[in-house]
Amino acid sequence: MPDTDSIPKGQPPVWRAALFGLCPECGAKTLFDGPVQFQPTCRACGLDYSRYNVGDGPAAFLTLIIGALLVAIALTLDAAVQPPLWVHVILWVPLTAAAVVYGLRVAKGALLASEHQRQAAEGRQLDKPND
Template sequence: MSSEVPEKTKGQPSIGQAALFGLCPQCGSKTLFEGVAQFSPKCSSCQLDFTRFNVGDGPAGFLTLIIGAIIVGLALWLEVSQAPPFWVHAMIWTPITFAAVILGLRAAKAALLYAEYDRNAGEAGRGE
């Protein structure tokens, strides 16, 4: 395990703030994401290298299962209570599912990156 511990600064965001707003875990700037759910290579303010963190695809699979279960439960409830036509289901659940997955994925990836940064975690056997 590395003896270098990330230096904590006074302006550091909490894990919730970093996850919701895409904040750099070191300086708190809104530089974590380059695209919709793609990390920037590094923070443009403090130059923290985001490529050294390995978040992987764990958040995507876990999040998809959770959101899928919630959406299916709500769709079944709507079907049993109101019995709307199929197009109503399509108009309601498609955008809600899309938004929940994208926003949830951004938040989950940011939270995992922040947790790795905060605990100075890394891949096993990297020899640093």
């Protein structure tokens, strides 16, 4: 992982871009258009976000990890306090939705910022010399 000293001026580190939805080029807070949808381009510097292929890879892993953690916490709460079922519904449904959405924002922002800093691009086939 590169040091923050090697990042050009104006570019935030990956963790900061991911947590706050910052443009990986200029640091403006323009990465997201909706809860987890990227803007087409940065309104401040014009960086084209659509050229990065982040995809929905983090979605499955985050949903499983967050689901496992929240189920473990819910079972612990149920064993300790034994609240009625409606308390579980009121507590865990919005908490799960919020955790998944925020987790997706952070994961997708981190992937996009990493791709930008490492100048990742689609793979290309090299031309073979004629024999």
